[in-house]
Amino acid sequence: MSNQWDAVTDADACCAPGALLREPLSAADAADMAVKLKALADPVRLQLFSTIASREGGEACVCDISDGVEVSQPTVSHHLKVLRDAGLLTSQRRASWVYYAVVPQALASLAVLLGADTRTEVPA
DSSP states (O other), X not given: OOOTTTTOOHHHHHHSXXXXXXXXXXXXXXXXXXXXXXXXXXXHHHHHHHHHHTSGGGEXXXXXXXXXXXXXXXXXXXXXXXXXXXXXXXXXXXXXXXEEEEOHHHHHHXXXXXXXXXXXXXXX
């Protein structure tokens, strides 16, 4: 099933005004984005997502992202699964470790939705 977020490009994410300001979201697009926003609404999931996104290449081993999060390993795994199910992360097993990576299109679609300009700093 295709929606307006499938065709998001880096240029869209950097230059377009926020989708919320351009036109009303369709029911399908609103439902798709709500899943992503709901997944990020949890502080632990937001911290995990940020940790992965800020790593070189937007990828990290689960062994590296568990440090600094004050929940148990099974809870970290649950939160990573929620982020993966929401389409924000992918995972790949390499030997005995699992590596998580940010889905660039998902990050770009969130930026477009919110009107974020990734080339400038947010004013204080």
